Amino acid sequence: MSKKARKRLIICIILLIVILLDIWGFSMKTVRYDVKTNKPVKSVRIVFISDLHNCFYGGTDQSGIIAEVNKAKPDIVCFGGDVIDAWGGTKYALKLMTELSKDYPCFYSPGNHEDMRDDKNDFYEEVKKICPVLLGNYEEITVKGQAICIYGAPDAIEWGSHKTHLEECFDTLDGKYYNILLAHRPDQIDSYLGQGLKTSESFDLILSGHAHGGQWRIPKLLDQGLYAPDQGIFPKYTSGIYHYGSTTHIISCGLAKPLRMIFIPRIFNRPELSVIDINR
Numbered sequence: 001m002s003k004k005a006r007k008r009l010i011i012c013i014i015l016l017i018v019i020l021l022d023i024w025g026f027s028m029k030t031v032r033y034d035v036k037t038n039k040p041v042k043s044v045r046i047v048f049i050s051d052l053h054n055c056f057y058g059g060t061d062q063s064g065i066i067a068e069v070n071k072a073k074p075d076i077v078c079f080g081g082d083v084i085d086a087w088g089g090t091k092y093a094l095k096l097m098t099e100l101s102k103d104y105p106c107f108y109s110p111g112n113h114e115d116m117r118d119d120k121n122d123f124y125e126e127v128k129k130i131c132p133v134l135l136g137n138y139e140e141i142t143v144k145g146q147a148i149c150i151y152g153a154p155d156a157i158e159w160g161s162h163k164t165h166l167e168e169c170f171d172t173l174d175g176k177y178y179n180i181l182l183a184h185r186p187d188q189i190d191s192y193l194g195q196g197l198k199t200s201e202s203f204d205l206i207l208s209g210h211a212h213g214g215q216w217r218i219p220k221l222l223d224q225g226l227y228a229p230d231q232g233i234f235p236k237y238t239s240g241i242y243h244y245g246s247t248t249h250i251i252s253c254g255l256a257k258p259l260r261m262i263f264i265p266r267i268f269n270r271p272e273l274s275v276i277d278i279n280r
Contacts, residue, residue, distance in 0.1 A: 028057050028255065029270045030068055033241050035248045035278045037204055041178050042144045047072055047104075048274035050080035050184075050209025051254025053113070054093045062096040065255075065273065069100060072275045075143045077104045079131075080209050080252065081111025081154060081184035090123055097130045105141055106131035109152025109182035111210060112229075134182060136165035138172060149174070151203070152182045156191040166191055173201040178278070180205045186237035186251045187211075187230050193244055205278065206249045211238035213253030217268040225269065239272070250276060 047069050058064020069077065077100050083093040100106055108131055114120050124133050132139045134152020141148050151173075153166040163171070166183070173179060179201075183192050186208035194202060214225010214235055228235035242249040253272035 027270055028064065028068070028273055030072070030273045030275055031252075033250055033274065033276045035205060035241075035250075035276060037178065037278060037280055038246065039178050039204065039280070040146075041148075041278055041280055042146060044076070044143050044146075044148065044178075044278040045072065045074045046180075046207075046276040046278070047074040047077045048080055048207050048250070048252055048276060049077065049083070049096075049255065050207070050252040050272075050274070051082045051111070051212060051256045052079075052084070052093055052096065053082055053254075053256040054084045054089055054091070055255060055257050056092040056095075057255070060092060060095070062092065062099060065096060066099055068273050069104070074104055074275070076141065076148075076150070077101075077106045078150065078180070078182055078207060079106065079108040080182045080207050081109055082113040082209065082254070082256070083108070083111075084114060084117075084123065086113045086116040090126070094126060094130070097127065101130045107134060107139060107141075107150045107152070107182070108132065109134040109184070110154045111184035112154075115154065136163075136168035138169065140177070147177050148180065149177045150180045150182065153192070154184050156183065156185070156188040167197065170194065170197055170199045170201065173199070173203070175201050178205075179203045180207065182207050184208060185210045185230060186249070187228075187235075189237065189242075189244075189249060192249070193247060202245070202247050204247065205276075206247060207274075207276075208237075208249065208251045209254045211235060211251065211253075212256055213266070213269040213272070214238035215266060215269060219268060250274065 156166040211228035216226040
């Protein structure tokens with residue numbers, strides 16, 4: 001084989017590897033988490049959907065995600081922010097939320113992409129027709145005879161003289177319940193744990209997304225990925241389960257696969273549907 005032919009072959013192999021990695025990176029996987037608690041909680045299963053960015057799986061009817069959710073048979077479905085992009089349509093996100101709400105109690109707390117939209121309030125009104133929108137407030141749900149409170153705090157940063165969404169959540173936090181916080185940005189974990197706030201209470205479970213799994217991952221070398229929004233290069237919090245005393249923090253790699261990410265493909269980092277089992 002000539003040098004020219006070998007060079008072409010090497011280029012073709014490299015391109016094939018890149019294409020395969022890109023295709024593989026768009027293939028959804030279900031990740032399961034086991035959460036233990038000292039509170040008297042019977043087994044509860046949550047499906048956590050984060051960073052959908054108005055993508056669809058299994059066709060525009062969202063049959064791919066719906067099938068996986070039905071297979072998991074959750075008690076609760078939580079949407080953890082960035083279900084849509086900062087621009088563009090909302091149809092596929094609303095389709096998924098509508099279909100899942102027919103069979104499961106659903107809850108939604110926004111992320112930074114919703115907050116950047118000029119029409120965010122219109123979108124929230126559409127979602128309110130489907131399920132509760134959590135913006136510094138909570139919803140109580142009874143699962144298997146036990147009360148669980150689900151909070152949403154997309155904003156943990158100071159804004160003027162008003163309380164942040166997170167502070168509003170802490171104001172109503174009652175430790176006698178099992179308390180779940182949907183908080184989009186994992187890099188704000190210190191705030192979610194109550195640092196700097198006058199509180200003796202803590203959330204039992206915190207669910208985050210936002211970091212997209214660090215985008216490029218290399219097993220054993222870049223387990224948290226190469227880059228994440230608001231964390232920069234070599235981020236610390238992009239996926240997995242963390243424990244802080246009685247609080248468990250789970251970060252989903254999310255389901256984003258928008259076209260603009262072709263130039264920054266997921267490598268060893270498939271989109272994630274999170275299934276969380278809570279047991280005493």
